Amino acid sequence: MGGTAILTVSDLSKRFGGVRALDGVSFEIREGELAGLIGPNGSGKTTAFNLITGVFKPTAGTITFRGTRVDGNPPDRNAALGMSRTFQNIRLFRDLPVIDNVMVGLHMRHGTGFWPTVLRLPVARRSEAEIRRRALEKLEMLGLAARAEQIVGSLPYGDQRKVEFARALATEPSLLLLDEPTAGMNPQETADLGRTIQRLHRELKITTLLVEHDMKMVMGICERLIVVNQGRMLASGAPAEIKADPSVIEAYLGRRRKDGHAAA
Amino acid sequence: MSAPRNTFLPRFAIAALVGAALVALADANLNPYLLSIIQFIGLNIILAVSLNVTNGFIGLFSLGHPAFMTVGGYVAAILVIPPERKAALLPDLPAFLAAQEWSFLPALIAGGSVAALVALIVGFPVLRLRGHYLAVATLGLIFIVQSFAVNLRGVTRGALGLSGLPELTNLWWVYLFCLVTIYVCWQLKHSSLGRTMLAIRENELAASCLGVKVARMRILSFVLGAFLAGIAGGLWVHLVTLISPSSFSFILAFEIVVMVVLGGTGSITGAVLVAVVLSVLTQLLRPVEEAANLFGASQMIVAFVVLVVLITRPKGLFGTAEPDLVGWLLRPFRKSKAA
Known part of the structure; x- marks a missing residue:
């Protein structure tokens, strides 16, 4: 699935007061793919969603959706252009x-x-x-x-x-953004929902971007993963590559210090 | 919610015909005092149902109805007063207004339209506010409109007000606009457009992410409510034959809000029922208050009832639901047919 980019995010930054929630993140979502946006808690995944859909205005950077600049658009305008989303805390x-x-x-x-x-x-x-x-x-x-x-x-x-x-x-929509659809679900429900997402993606052929916590589910269903950590891009690639990427492992599991003590 | 959607028109037609028969009966048999009381009940229905569009459907807490009634009342009154009387009453009136002599219906609609225009202009800045802030801002609107009415002496005759207006309002006019109000608000609520209003009330962010134009819908509901309130203002002043800057005060805003809150935020049936019950109750309690020298007792009772309802049923008696009253009233007839 090497289609053209439907969504291009470049150098996207968002500051809340002194907090840099997102700091120069760039990635592409290609037409028709099922991609996952992952990262530890507080890494800026939901902020990225809120910027893409227009809930927040970016501090810097651009968002291009189907050839038009959409950064700074209100949510209803982006919805009209073909974005649709769900919410982490059900709304x-x-x-x-x-x-x-x-x-x-x-x-x-x-x-x-x-x-x-x-x-x-x-x-x-x-x-x-x-x-x-x-x-x-x-x-x-x-x-x-x-x-x-x-x-x-x-x-x-x-x-x-x-x-x-x-x-x-x-x-x-032509781009479906799912914000932690499995939040608060047990492993059984999570697996069930993962299959539903996969089925809908296959049947409707809607480009889907999934923010997710549950690594097992994401690794299982997504074709490509984008990893953010502490507001910055960390890596992107196929699930197998991501799993083996040392910087990703470090972000999720922490780093081993030289003297051998594990750090949080 | 789906049941009344399909059966609304026949039921509305039945209710409207029964209502018309009752109006004809009342018109022929009751004395003017009782008739005027019934007309006030009707006006309260118009006010409560129209305020429900903003406060109930879309969840904007507005207190602005008296402001729009004042606007609608003045516009209708000035358009209706014959030119020769205007010359005596309002010698400083601009020439283009002094020459006007409109009949009642167009004057009412003009009053509603100007009120709607005021709502449109005021709405852009004011509807950015939420909850208590909006309530305070619309309360401020009442005082702003009042002070305009006091100070635009050439047009309004200032604090003296316009008295001796022709007594044009009758039960038929009030009834007609009750029907129009209920019909429009019901159609709106049970439509795709009305559903987006309820959605905004339930979760504004989710609604806008689904492509609902939140600001535009807010303005629409505010303007519609103002239009109907303006018409009610025109009807009111031609019933009491008087309008002054203090005709419609924030106390009236409180009374209408109580009807909406008690009836259920979003329930048209609830608003109508409570408007009727409260108006009747106030009238019945008036002689009691006078006899016992307990003025204001009815207001205290109403305030107490509001407290009890808000504690036990925070969404009002019916919430957003529309209990099938016509069907309920027809039930005995159906049963006898079957038997």
């Missing part, structure tokens, strides 16, 4: 039914404006039917169709994660 519309959560994601491309809505024009009714149909389709893809009318806050944790997936897919 669903808790009081709404499962299907309504997904339907919100479809409004951008299939919804109508104020007057057709209020005047109940045929175009509004058609759009509503279309939105419902497509939302159900997304739910079926994730095996959630039976739960469509349940209030999303009442679903088990694993299913809530899947609703976030369905909702992210509802915007019909």
Whole structure:
């Protein structure tokens, strides 16, 4: 899969007061790949996501998505351009039914404006039917169709994660950004979700970037890995290369001192 | 939420017809005092349901309704007053306004539109604020509009206000705009557009990452609420035949907010029910207050009820739900048919 770059991040930096959360990070995501962004806690993975999707504005550096500069764009603009994301700490519309959560994601491309809505024009009714149909389709893809009318806050944790997936897919993205989808899951659920991600990537052919903690899962499903540590790029390459890279091992496991004492 | 979506129109039509029959009955049989009380109930319904768009659907805590009512009230009043009376009442009125003599409906809509325009202009800076800050800013708007009304003497006659307005509002007008308000807000809530509003209320960041234009939706809800409040203001002043800068104060804002909070943030049915119950209760308690010399007792009771509801049901009586009242009322008839 040596496709062209869909997302190019170069020299991306973000400072929060005196803290350098991200410091000159550069990488590329290629069309169609399933890539992983990994690194120890606090290494700047989620910050990178927030900069790419427009939740934060970068302090320096550029982000190019499908040929256009998108750094500094608001999130809704990037969503319109084809980015979609999930959140590390689930951010669903808790009081709404499962299907309504997904339907919100479809409004951008299939919804109508104020007057057709209020005047109940045929175009509004058609759009509503279309939105419902497509939302159900997304739910079926994730095996959630039976739960469509349940209030999303009442679903088990694993299913809530899947609703976030369905909702992210509802915007019909060309780049899917998944922020620690297995956070808070047991090994069984993690493996299950890993398979789901792989299957969706294969079936829908959406370029996917995954931020992940669980090394086993990432190594298992990703085609290419990008490693960051303490806000800087550490390495990038195929999982096998990354596993053998001494700098990565050092970042994760610590360094052995000359005199033989293990350091944290 | 899905059930009333498909059955709304027939139910709304039934309810509207039954309501119209009741209005005709009331109009023919009740004395003017009782009729005016019913009209105030209707106005409260318009106000509570329209405030629910901002405070309930999209989760903006606005107290600005009285400001928009003042704007709508003045605009409608000035447009409706006949030129010869304007010459006596407002000798300094700019010529293009002095010559106007509009009929009631266009004047009401003009009042609503100017209120909506004010909301649009004010909305850009003010809607950046959240929660308590927004509440304080919209409270400030009430005082700003009041001081404009006091100081623009040439147009508003200052603190004296405009009195002796024609008594144009009747139960039919109020009823018509109740229906319009409920219809528009219901359609909005149960549409894709309304769903994005609820989504913003539930999680703004997630909504914007899904491509929802949060700022634009905020402005839309604020402007829609202001338009309906402006119309209610126009109706109100032509019911009491008077408007002054202090006609619509922050106390009224409090009363409308209470209706929304009690009924449920986002529930149209809840807002309507509580608007009716609270208005009736206040009227019933008035003679009691006078007899026992306990003025303000009803406000204390209302405040107490608000506390109890907020502690036991923080999302109000119905939350965002719309209990199927028409179906519930029709149930006995259905059963007898089956039997």
